[in-house]
Amino acid sequence: MRQKPLPSLVKKRDFDLVFKEGVTLVSKDLVIYARPNELSFSRLGLSVSKKIGKAVTRNRIKRLLREAMRKLSGEFSVHVDFVLVARKLSVDSCLDDFLLDVRRCLPRLMNEERTDIIH
Numbered sequence: 001m002r003q004k005p006l007p008s009l010v011k012k013r014d015f016d017l018v019f020k021e022g023v024t025l026v027s028k029d030l031v032i033y034a035r036p037n038e039l040s041f042s043r044l045g046l047s048v049s050k051k052i053g054k055a056v057t058r059n060r061i062k063r064l065l066r067e068a069m070r071k072l073s074g075e076f077s078v079h080v081d082f083v084l085v086a087r088k089l090s091v092d093s094c095l096d097d098f099l100l101d102v103r104r105c106l107p108r109l110m111n112e113e114r115t116d117i118i119h
Contacts, residue, residue: 017035022035029087030090032082064093068102
């Protein structure tokens with residue numbers, strides 16, 4: 001059975017809250033912002049700048065990021081709002097690279113959430 005994709009963050013207010021109050025994690029291809037939410041599900045926001053490339057390239061990166069987060073959504077122990085910002089190097093990345101980047105950041109994120117973000 002196919003897993004559903006994460007719902008999207010759409011409101012500017014939600015993005016601003018994640019940027020302001022969330023944890024920031026940086027990898028080679030991505031900057032990951034994450035903030036626990038009070039909902040019964042996690043949400044995903046994407047930011048892929050025009051500096052990355054033309055529409056075809058940006059859309060490819062967004063598809064890969066959505067798929068990576070869909071595959072990893074079962075590993076979140078807390079409901080979180082994520083904003084993934086693609087960096088210039090992400091142009092040459094594949095799904096496995098994004099999976100590795102997000103998976104590396106998850107333990108740090110979960111440790112941060114348990115200490116000072118939730119309280």
